[in-house]
Structures are given as C-alpha cells and as structure tokens.
Amino acid sequence: EAQVTQNPxxxxxxxxxxxxxxxxxxxxxxxxxxYRQDPGLGLRQIYYSMNVEVTDKGDVPEGxxxxxxxxxxxxxxxxxxxxxxxxxxxxxxxxGLQPLYGYTFGSGTRLTVV
Amino acid sequence: DAKTTQPPSMDCAEGRAANLPCNHxxxxxNEYVYWYRQIHSQGPQYIIHGLKNNETNEMAxxxxxxDRKSSTLILPHATxxxxxxxxxxxxxxxxxxxxxxxxxxxxxxxx
Numbered sequence: 001e002a003q004v005t006q007n008p009x010x011x012x013x014x015x016x017x018x019x020x021x022x023x024x025x026x027x028x029x030x031x032x033x034x035y036r037q038d039p040g041l042g043l044r045q046i047y048y049s050m051n052v053e054v055t056d057k058g059d060v061p062e063g064x065x066x067x068x069x070x071x072x073x074x075x076x077x078x079x080x081x082x083x084x085x086x087x088x089x090x091x092x093x094x095x096g097l098q099p100l101y102g103y104t105f106g107s108g109t110r111l112t113v114v
Numbered sequence: 115d116a117k118t119t120q121p122p123s124m125d126c127a128e129g130r131a132a133n134l135p136c137n138h139x140x141x142x143x144n145e146y147v148y149w150y151r152q153i154h155s156q157g158p159q160y161i162i163h164g165l166k167n168n169e170t171n172e173m174a175x176x177x178x179x180x181d182r183k184s185s186t187l188i189l190p191h192a193t194x195x196x197x198x199x200x201x202x203x204x205x206x207x208x209x210x211x212x213x214x215x216x217x218x219x220x221x222x223x224x225x
Contacts, residue, residue, distance in 0.1 A: 043215040
C-alpha cells in the first residue's frame with residue numbers, strides 16, 4: 001500500500017532533550033516536506049526537500065533540522081525541544097513540485113514538550 | 115496566492131448532498147482551485163482540483179463559477195465518515211512546494 005509512515009504517533013518529552021521524528025514513504029516520491037498544525041494557525045510548513053541532499057526552509061524552520069540522505073526517508077530533528085514546539089506534525093510527499101494534488105500525508109505525530 | 119473564504123461550519127444530513135462553498139474573488143487566470151479534507155487529527159487528504167471546468171471524481175464534484183470567483187465542492191451522498199474539515203486552496207499548479215491551508219469548513223454529517 002502506498003503510504004507515508006511517521007513514527008512515533010505520540011511523544012511526550014522534556015525541554016532540551018533531543019528527539020527525532022521519522023518519516024518514510026514507499027512511493028519513490030522526490031518531494032517530501034514537514035508541516036506543523038496548531039489550533040487557529042492552520043498547517044504551516046517547516047522544511048521541505050526536493051530530492052536527496054536537497055533541503056530548504058519553509059515558513060517556520062526555527063528550532064528544527066532535517067536531512068535527506070535517502071529518497072524514502074526525511075526525518076525531522078529537534079535538537080533542543082521547547083514547549084512552543086508542542087504541536088501536531090505531518091510529513092507529506094509527492095512525485096515532484098507539481099501537480100499539487102499529488103501530496104500524500106502521513107498520519108501525524110502529536111508531540112508534547114514539557 | 116489568492117485568498118479564500120469559507121464558512122467556518124456546516125451541517126448535513128446523512129445521505130444528502132453536502133455543498134461546501136468557497137469564495138476566491140482575487141483568483142488569477144492561472145490559479146487552480148484545490149480541495150483537501152482533514153478528518154479529526156489525521157493527515158490532510160486530497161479530494162479534487164480544477165481550473166475552469168467543473169470536475170468530478172469518485173469522491174466529489176467541483177463546480178467553479180464562470181467568473182471563477184467562487185466554487186462549490188459537492189459530496190453527493192454524505193456519510194458519517196465525511197465529517198471533517200474541508201479546505202479550499204487556490205494556487206498555481208506549478209507554484210512549488212508549499213500548501214497553505216486556511217481555516218476551512220468544519221462539516222458535520224448527522225444521522
């Protein structure tokens with residue numbers, strides 16, 4: 001089944017403790033991205049990657065890192081999480097930058113930083 | 115990207131058609147209208163998109179007015195599983211990477 005898999009689904013951590021949220025897709029998509037969703041703010045893009053070793057900042061990149069060493073994986077790294085990074089995170093992939101309808105989203109990771 | 119305006123919430127009876135409106139009065143000639151939905155805390159799901167002509171797929175129909183300043187997403191026979199937030203997005207088809215979701219319409223399908 002074609003899908004984007006995120007892990008973990010739920011995570012509670014403490015301020016400052018480095019964490020990684022994994023994202024993997026099995027569709028050979030070139031494009032992958034990370035979004036966070038907060039009440040009243042909608043979905044906001046954190047980082048995106050157009051191919052292996054090619055990444056760029058989205059709207060809200062501060063406090064996050066990403067890497068794209070393989071086509072299928074695009075982990076999101078929080079080096080020193082803070083409570084304002086408590087959010088619902090989604091990974092998405094598509095065959096390329098266009099067409100827009102090709103986006104497939106993962107099921108989400110709910111992160112709480114205390 | 116053109117700004118979109120959607121009602122914050124709507125109700126629909128199960129089995130009836132759900133008609134979700136979207137205003138995009140500043141849309142330009144090359145911008146497409148896209149619809150996504152998000153079922154409670156799940157990842158957004160693509161529904162349909164169009165440029166000028168009305169479109170239909172297995173999930174929904176999209177009706178775009180002749181002046182393209184508004185559109186309507188139609189779920190022909192709404193089910194309880196269609197309860198979700200529906201987002202109307204206007205964007206160039208080759209604009210690049212980012213999806214910008216506004217407030218959307220929370221559709222509640224009731225038995």
